[in-house]
Amino acid sequence: MKRQQSGFTMIELIMVIVILGILAAFALPRFADFSGQARTSTVEGMAGALRSAAAIAHAAQLASANSTGATSVTLEGQTVTMVDGYPTANAAGIGAAVQIDGFTLSTGGTAAGDAITFTPNGFTGTNCLATYTAADSANAAATARVSRVTTTTTGCN
Structure with missing residues (x-):
């Protein structure tokens, strides 16, 4: 009586490995370099942190009933110098x-x-930064009377 063997032959196993290798060769470049996208996200996150910090400092100054806008405020034990609120x-x-x-x-x-500009540490290129501009209450443009945060991410890749 002949026994039936089960399992895969060596050729079948090699073919599966070859197919997986081909798929990996096409998929790897798609996922290999995310450093540019990571830097862009880091700069955008920094911009959000700058906006939040400026708003909190402004609110702290308003809460202290300071009308001059130039007096320092203290946030979490840190003295923050102010100009125009x-x-x-x-x-x-x-x-x-x-x-x-x-x-x-x-x-x-x-x-x-x-x-002032904030550039990710270790990045040697240009055009990958967040810029904070202090308020200027004497400026004619209404948008310049409050602090502004802008990002430049064209060179993050």
Whole structure:
């Protein structure tokens, strides 16, 4: 009596491995490099953090009944310098308010309308940054009277 064997032959197993290899060769480039998208998301997240920190500092100043808009406020033990009711565009202003690591800050300034940029650490390219511009109540444009945050992500890839 002849016994029936079950299982796969060596050729069938090799064919499955070859097919999986071909599929992997096509799928891998699609998922290989997400660093540009990750940097873009990081910059967009930083922009959201800057907007939130500026709004919280502004609310803290309004809550303290400070009408001059230039007095510092304290947020979580950090003194935040202010100009025209919003954080200044430097490390002592918006930098202290946002309290975030992983970004390189430009010098910025303490005057109304000054700007500071936040670039992801280790990124050597250009055009991948978040920019915070301090409020300028003397500006004729209504949008310049409050702090503004913009992102540039064209060079993140």
